[in-house]
Amino acid sequence: MTQDISQIMQDMGKAARAASKELASVPTDQKNQALRAAADFIRADRQAILTANGKDMAAASGLAGAMRDRLFLDEGRIENIATSLEAIADLPDPVGDVMAQWTRPNGLQISRVRVPLGVIGIIYESRPNVTADAGALCLKSGNASILRGGSESVLSNRAIHHCLVQGLKAAGLNPDVIQLVPTQDRAAVGALLGLVGYVDIIVPRGGKSLIERVQKDSRVPVMAHLDGICHVYVDKDADLDRAVAITLNAKMRRTGICGAAETLLIDQKILNSHLPAIAEALNKAGCELRGDSAVRDLVASVVPATEDDWNTEYLDSILSIRAVDGVEGAMAHIDAHGSHHTDCIVTENAQTAAVFLNRVDSAIVLHNASTQYADGGEFGMGAEIGISTGKMHARGPVGLEQLTSYKYQVRGDGQIRP
Amino acid sequence: MTQDISQIMQDMGKAARAASKELASVPTDQKNQALRAAADFIRADRQAILTANGKDMAAASGLAGAMRDRLFLDEGRIENIATSLEAIADLPDPVGDVMAQWTRPNGLQISRVRVPLGVIGIIYESRPNVTADAGALCLKSGNASILRGGSESVLSNRAIHHCLVQGLKAAGLNPDVIQLVPTQDRAAVGALLGLVGYVDIIVPRGGKSLIERVQKDSRVPVMAHLDGICHVYVDKDADLDRAVAITLNAKMRRTGICGAAETLLIDQKILNSHLPAIAEALNKAGCELRGDSAVRDLVASVVPATEDDWNTEYLDSILSIRAVDGVEGAMAHIDAHGSHHTDCIVTENAQTAAVFLNRVDSAIVLHNASTQYADGGEFGMGAEIGISTGKMHARGPVGLEQLTSYKYQVRGDGQIRP
Numbered sequence: 001m002t003q004d005i006s007q008i009m010q011d012m013g014k015a016a017r018a019a020s021k022e023l024a025s026v027p028t029d030q031k032n033q034a035l036r037a038a039a040d041f042i043r044a045d046r047q048a049i050l051t052a053n054g055k056d057m058a059a060a061s062g063l064a065g066a067m068r069d070r071l072f073l074d075e076g077r078i079e080n081i082a083t084s085l086e087a088i089a090d091l092p093d094p095v096g097d098v099m100a101q102w103t104r105p106n107g108l109q110i111s112r113v114r115v116p117l118g119v120i121g122i123i124y125e126s127r128p129n130v131t132a133d134a135g136a137l138c139l140k141s142g143n144a145s146i147l148r149g150g151s152e153s154v155l156s157n158r159a160i161h162h163c164l165v166q167g168l169k170a171a172g173l174n175p176d177v178i179q180l181v182p183t184q185d186r187a188a189v190g191a192l193l194g195l196v197g198y199v200d201i202i203v204p205r206g207g208k209s210l211i212e213r214v215q216k217d218s219r220v221p222v223m224a225h226l227d228g229i230c231h232v233y234v235d236k237d238a239d240l241d242r243a244v245a246i247t248l249n250a251k252m253r254r255t256g257i258c259g260a261a262e263t264l265l266i267d268q269k270i271l272n273s274h275l276p277a278i279a280e281a282l283n284k285a286g287c288e289l290r291g292d293s294a295v296r297d298l299v300a301s302v303v304p305a306t307e308d309d310w311n312t313e314y315l316d317s318i319l320s321i322r323a324v325d326g327v328e329g330a331m332a333h334i335d336a337h338g339s340h341h342t343d344c345i346v347t348e349n350a351q352t353a354a355v356f357l358n359r360v361d362s363a364i365v366l367h368n369a370s371t372q373y374a375d376g377g378e379f380g381m382g383a384e385i386g387i388s389t390g391k392m393h394a395r396g397p398v399g400l401e402q403l404t405s406y407k408y409q410v411r412g413d414g415q416i417r418p
Numbered sequence: 419m420t421q422d423i424s425q426i427m428q429d430m431g432k433a434a435r436a437a438s439k440e441l442a443s444v445p446t447d448q449k450n451q452a453l454r455a456a457a458d459f460i461r462a463d464r465q466a467i468l469t470a471n472g473k474d475m476a477a478a479s480g481l482a483g484a485m486r487d488r489l490f491l492d493e494g495r496i497e498n499i500a501t502s503l504e505a506i507a508d509l510p511d512p513v514g515d516v517m518a519q520w521t522r523p524n525g526l527q528i529s530r531v532r533v534p535l536g537v538i539g540i541i542y543e544s545r546p547n548v549t550a551d552a553g554a555l556c557l558k559s560g561n562a563s564i565l566r567g568g569s570e571s572v573l574s575n576r577a578i579h580h581c582l583v584q585g586l587k588a589a590g591l592n593p594d595v596i597q598l599v600p601t602q603d604r605a606a607v608g609a610l611l612g613l614v615g616y617v618d619i620i621v622p623r624g625g626k627s628l629i630e631r632v633q634k635d636s637r638v639p640v641m642a643h644l645d646g647i648c649h650v651y652v653d654k655d656a657d658l659d660r661a662v663a664i665t666l667n668a669k670m671r672r673t674g675i676c677g678a679a680e681t682l683l684i685d686q687k688i689l690n691s692h693l694p695a696i697a698e699a700l701n702k703a704g705c706e707l708r709g710d711s712a713v714r715d716l717v718a719s720v721v722p723a724t725e726d727d728w729n730t731e732y733l734d735s736i737l738s739i740r741a742v743d744g745v746e747g748a749m750a751h752i753d754a755h756g757s758h759h760t761d762c763i764v765t766e767n768a769q770t771a772a773v774f775l776n777r778v779d780s781a782i783v784l785h786n787a788s789t790q791y792a793d794g795g796e797f798g799m800g801a802e803i804g805i806s807t808g809k810m811h812a813r814g815p816v817g818l819e820q821l822t823s824y825k826y827q828v829r830g831d832g833q834i835r836p
Contacts, residue, residue, distance in 0.1 A: 242832045249834035357827045369830025391823035393811040405809035409775045412787025414660045416667035
């Protein structure tokens with residue numbers, strides 16, 4: 001049985017590699033045609049997708065509320081899937097972009113040109129829209145993809161994948177460009193993580209346990225972030241209103257996204273003047289506050305924070321608060337407890353801001369703006385497939401450009417090396 | 419014993435990580451000061467380095483000629499080591515470079531800024547100059563390094579490393595910025611390859627068996643190339659003189675470098691007109707020719723090529739030659755047998771050249787220029803630490819810029835996300 005799955009995955013890998021070689025030089029128009037056709041098929045197949053999703057929902061009656069919500073599709077959500085495909089068609093194609101070019105004294109003309117990575121494996125939880133988003137982002141960036149969605153969404157994924165394949169065919173493209181793993185056997189994930197030579201990169205999308213497993217087991221490079229333990233540091237030179245507004249937004253706008261703040265660091269010099277107003281705003285919004293003793297002494301509603309709190313991504317209406325000794329104290333805390341994802345300083349002092357932006361070793365560092373801007377769309381990069389906290393290849397939001405590699409094209413007129 | 423080595427390597431990793439955090443924000447001048455001081459110490463310690471190298475050479479009397487030559491140092495080679503350090507000081511510092519910046523409609527100013535990778539592990543064969551080159555390239559790009567050289571060069575490496583450390587100290591930098599593994603126990607390599615969390619990337623430099631072992635065993639990402647099976651394709655529209663000159667240079671200028679050509683592909687349509695002159699030039703230069711039957715029918719000196727020849731990096735005065743059916747035939751051969759390193763087309767037909775440059779999936783593709791230009795120095799990138807054939811992170815020559823990552827600095831004036 002497991003032998004069979006290993007063979008199935010090998011065959012998918014081989015087919016994906018072959019398809020990726022063709023896709024690498026397909027013109028932009030043809031890729032866009034496939035994406036727009038897929039959007040049309042999604043709309044036309046609306047009823048079939050709803051029926052499939054209904055069966056998935058019925059089978060998944062034991063799921064927790066948030067996971068049920070992610071699995072659920074209605075007409076509006078299906079329309080969103082279709083418009084997302086069209087939005088990706090509207091994005092500029094990174095493939096073929098000349099990133100840099102120069103001429104050497106000997107006349108050699110050197111260009112660094114974007115090329116696709118090749119084959120991308122996507123492993124995700126039961127969110128049917130990821131099937132369309134991930135497949136489409138890979139297609140637009142010239143990459144073949146192998147998609148492995150959560151087992152609760154199996155019928156929904158198949159219905160959506162069917163539309164993507166119809167779109168590929170309508171544009172005259174090889175349907176192996178976007179493949180969906182046909183089996184729900186968990187051994188398929190292990191096999192996918194071992195497809196060295198066929199799969200160039202794995203992008204896991206989901207909760208911490210999924211990412212952890214993928215990072216631990218994969219023999220193929222992984223682009224992901226494990227945690228988003230994001231900090232807001234309110235400096236002694238912070239404007240009070242800004243500090244309140246940014247902290248409230250960074251924590252409470254949406255608590256379940258990776259760019260949500262989990263810890264507030266506040267300069268002990270302005271604890272008295274700034275903390276009460278910040279705490280009041282958070283309390284009113286329904287946020288639980290956990291703090292060190294200095295914080296608790298000042299605000300009665302704060303419960304004690306343990307050492308674990310500084311290392312926890314709550315993804316919930318909870319915020320840990322710690323008084324620190326200036327920007328150096330804040331940076332030391334972030335270095336010890338952060339996850340190199342997104343961190344923010346609130347200050348009117350440009351010099352202090354520069355120190356923080358230069359020295360905090362995170363993918364995204366912000367001055368006087370909410371951590372919830374940690375998002376490829378908000379960065380103007382179009383859609384993103386995730387956010388990377390690794391330093392290799394891509395860091396921060398992973399959009400179309402980050403799904404590419406490059407090569408050097410060198411044009412000569414007979415140069416031989418002396 | 420192995421327990422001890424594992425502990426030694428852990429401690430080195432921890433020290434390197436701590437040193438890398440300090441180094442990340444050290445000004446360019448201070449790094450250059452360390453490099454120039456190290457060059458001075460190399461010159462001042464000339465005698466001690468020669469003595470150490472003499473002992474290494476005496477102990478390595480069983481080594482083959484080419485390896486002895488790589489191990490050997492004389493006054494001229496020591497001076498070259500010193501001037502290389504100064505040349506790296508003269509290169510622009512990539513750290514802090516603003517790679518891109520833009521402003522969002524909401525006023526957020528986003529900059530993508532180069533930062534060091536962190537800690538780089540270098541594993542190399544018995545070439546003492548690599549100790550200086552690799553340590554210096556890492557230092558200049560803001561990275562701490564852990565160096566593990568071949569055991570035959572142990573005393574030479576220690577003498578050179580001592581000068582680098584003196585240079586670091588003279589500039590007031592932490593000596594842990596460049597560490598040399600103190601033990602020659604092979605278990606140290608395995609331990610280095612497992613330092614996840616302390617080492618960000620491994621760069622192996624050496625022969626195929628070293629690279630293979632590192633790529634197979636490393637738990638840390640590896641930047642390298644395994645093979646340099648480089649092709650020259652002589653198209654039907656090739657100028658004969660250019661074809662002769664480029665093929666001869668690509669194969670014979672230096673046969674032992676990774677950019678040396680190993681296979682000549684020649685369009686069957688011009689076999690009669692072009693092959694004899696090319697073969698004659700190669701014969702005269704002392705190159706053994708191995709070919710398919712069409713090639714052998716035309717040139718008597720060619721011996722039969724086996725299937726293995728198409729997959730072999732000779733690194734010697736041997737060239738395999740195959741007649742192919744036009745550019746499509748050449749690309750099919752390269753796709754089947756190449757190593758994605760460097761490939762060249764010789765043609766006067768711009769359209770055919772464009773097809774080759776766009777579709778051949780190699781780090782470097784050249785038109786009418788020798789494959790021996792596959793080199794960071796020749797590309798104008800300054801010194802290189804190697805050439806990567808992987809598509810993740812860096813592809814082609816790995817210079818200072820390729821030893822960096824980036825982060826996003828976002829400057830706002832109170833933006834909160836709606």
